[in-house]
Amino acid sequence: MLRVAISRKKVLTLCYGNFVGCYSSCADGSFRVNGVDQYIQRSKVPTYHFQKSLPRLPVPKLEDTCKRYLRAQKPILSEEDYKKTEKYIKDFEKDAGSNLQKTLKEHDVKNKQTSYISEPWFNLYLSDRIPLPVNYNPFLVFINDTNEKYNDQLVRASNLLISSLRFLKSLREKVLEPEVFHLNPKKSDTSFFRQVTGFLPSSVSWYGAYLFKAFPLDMSQYHSLFNSTRIPQIGKDKIFQDTTKRHIVVMKGGHFYTFDVLDIAGNIVSPSVIESSISYILKQEDKAEFPLGILTTMNRDSWAKLRAQLESTNNQQELNIIDTSLFNLCLDDSHLLDEIAFVRQYLHSDGINRWFDKSFSLIVGKNSAGINFEHSWGDGVAILRYFQDIHRDSTSKPFVHPNSNSTSDQASTLVKKLDFKLNDELKTAISNRVKEYKNYCQSIDINIYEFKSFGRNLCKVHQISPDSLMQLAFQVAYDRLHDKQVATYESCSTAAFKHGRTETMRPCTIETKEFCKALRSKQRPTNSQLKDMIIKCSKVHSQLIKEAAMGQGFDRHMFALRLLAEKSGLSLDVFKDPAYSNINKNILSTSTLTSDLVYLGGFGPVVQNGFGVGYSIWNERLGSLISNYKEYSDGSGFIKCLETSLADLYTILKDTAV
Structure with missing residues (x-):
């Protein structure tokens, strides 16, 4: 520069x-x-x-991991199955586990520049062959600008783009x-x-x-925000990045357009150039007959084969422009009318105006804006920081204003439309995938529920963790629906450590199971007794959160040990145990990103018969967004049980005022 x-x-x-x-x-x-x-x-x-x-992410003590593993298994296993699992884990701790632990710690000492979980966790994402949308890519929707005129699609897209570039410049100049x-x-x-x-x-x-x-x-994840993409390859994808490029890609109607947003010196081009270029693209009315972006919704091996065909038919330059763009800006024609429509548009859409492989896509519709991001490169901490910073910046310091009327004459020479050369096989694949993806998206159920009777403030009065209460409500709801406890995942960041990613916190505990039973018992305890049980659940939950955040969970450690066992050719009972497989099939997959700037946020279920549970906690209300596959689980039933559960919890707390 x-x-x-x-x-x-x-x-x-x-x-x-x-x-x-x-x-x-x-x-x-x-x-x-x-x-x-x-x-x-x-x-x-x-x-x-x-x-x-x-500090570096610690490798937990083997004995601690084994104890935590058994404690997490106890509420979801029968007594007979638990005894088997207990034997497997104790044998593992005494024998093979000790040797694997020694190998893991030796490897960790030799790689002080990173964490022991970073590479294997990264490889886990890239090796999975299932499609990205719904299965992996989460979404966040911005709250609208308080000044309605600035929610105009052209104005908002221009300002969010400029703020994104200001974020990029600050990051690269190390002044963020x-x-x-x-x-x-x-x-x-x-x-x-x-x-x-x-x-x-x-x-x-x-x-x-x-x-x-x-x-x-x-x-360390922040650098992957820009100029990067996930490229499909047979067996395992790769992340590709080229930080020398100065352009973005804009999608409209399934077509791809590109223009430079940084000048030759690396500085942001004028707001009038950005506004006029976006205005020019918005005026393009034609829809792509064969929308190439739909291929990024496919099984990764299938998409890898088709991408190889694209490259062999002289489309390398066009693909490289998409791959190396700073990010993807999607201009949608939709004017969304309700929250379910918002979720569908940002979680999966129809796939026609998306390129799900990009590190993230900034999506701007007629009356909304948000992001959808690819998950392998990073986690919620980095994406939420970007999300919040550009919203605050674009609303407090907009460079493009309503009725600015920037001319688009210059834009026609600045904006280039990408022209892909498609053979008959590729055209057929695209047409077939459009139909398949539509059917797939229709198989997904979305339910949203907001409980307005209480929120964070009431929990503070009773000295109960609001997060633990929300998680307890999910446990009670599932118990009401199916009369059993299941593997539950709560995402916990380990970003306090060098190259930390996430750790699994297990909200289904011995204490939550006891509470569920007590709540449904014919000889139901008094509300005062139930409140004591809630407090106990909260203390255990808070301790588990603390352990996970400090790198003392068991899931990532067990995962790393399993990989070492496989690499050594060991076939161990503890990993062949159905209980190990089942606890990693998270029926309830839960996560929250707390921010007043998030209107909606969520993700899909991670297993066929599971629920994707995104939730928010405010001072006086609670909210949850539930996704599931209609054929295999009952989303509306879960929401009804959740409503009853929260009402029960509210009654218990209200009737036992401090």
């Missing part, structure tokens, strides 16, 4: 190759090029300042605020904290933050 020392309020015209740009340094500290302040943030502490001193979890924001989220920790060398900066009870989070 061209670097120039510029005094305040001084404007210079600089020539760089064929580019002429107007640079200015402003009194407010902003740095404008082409009329755009180039940075969304100008952090005094460099973006990756804490990265070097982040480091991601830090502040245990006590009033004391640590301050200029003094930044001054002190910024002064410390990177090698010890984490320890300085820790003294403030602030915990810097791993930011």
Whole structure:
């Protein structure tokens, strides 16, 4: 990048190759090029300042993992099956497990630059052959701008794009605020904290933050946000990235368009160029007869074979433009009328105007905007940070305004439409997949429920974890529906560690099972007794969350040990045990991303007869979005049971006021 020392309020015209740009340094500290302040943030502490001193993800003690594994199995197994599993795990701990643990720790010591789970977890994603939409790609929908005029599709798409580029520039120039979890924001989220920790060398900066009870989070995933894509290959996909490219790809009506959004010096082009280019694309009314993006909804091996055909018929350049684009911008024609329609549009759509392989797609419709992201490269921490930053920036500092009337004359020369050469076999595959995908999407049921009687505030009064209460409600609901307990997954980030990903927290516990039984017992305990049981469930839940966040869960550890066993050619009873397989088939897959800027968010079920449960907790209400396959599970029945369960929990808490 061209670097120039510029005094305040001084404007210079600089020539760089064929580019002429107007640079200015402003009194407010902003740095404008082409009329755009180039940075969304100008952090005094460099973006990756804490990265070097982040603690490493610990390898749990084998005996702790075995105990935790058995405790998680107990509520979902019969007494007979539990005894078998108990024997398998104890034999494993005494014999093969000890040797595998030693090998794992030796490997971990030799790879101090990363975590022991990073590569195998990454490979797990890339090796799975099932389609990405619904199965892997989650979605988030923005709340709308409070000024309705700025929700216009052209205005919003332009501003979200500019804010995304400002985020990108800040990230690459290392002036994006480091991601830090502040245990006590009033004391640590301050200029003094930044001054002190910024002064410390990177090698010890984490320890300085820790003294403030602030915990810097791993930011290694952030670089994969832009210019990257997942490319299908037989057996195992790969992630490809080229950070030298300056263009985005815009999808409209199943067609692909591209234009440069960074100039030759790497600076954001003018807002008028961005607005006029998007305006030009929005005016293109024709629909793709053979929408290529639908192929990204396929089984990964099937898509890999078709992509190889595309490459062999002189489409390499067009595919490379999609693969290397900063990200994908999808301009949808839809005007969504209800929440279910919102979920379907952002979770899966009809697949015609999507390229699900991109790291993320920014989707802007007639009355909504959101993102759908590919999951192998990263997790919720990175995507939520991007999501929140660009929403705040685009609504507080918009560069494009209603009725700006930017001309599209220049855009016709700037915007290029990608022209794919398709043979008859590819055309047939596309047409068939459009029909297949439609049927697949129709097999998915979506239910949304909002409970308005209470939320976080009532839980605080009773000193109960709001998350534990919501998870308890899911357990009670499933028990009401099927009279049993099942494997349940709650996502927990381990981003407090270098290259941490996620850990599974197991909300189905011995305590929640006892509560479910008590609630349905003919000799039901008093509400006061039930409240005591809720408090007990909450304490256990909070402890499990703490263990998972600190890298002390059992799931990732067991997974790593299993991979080592397979690599060594070992066939071990503990991993052949049906109980091990069953606990990893999560009937209830749950996750929450708490943010006031998220209107809706969710994902699909991870097993055929399961539920994808996205949930939100507010001060005075609770919400849940449930996805499932109609043929194999009862989504509406689960929602009804959830409603009853939350009503029961509310009554218990209300009647036992502190």
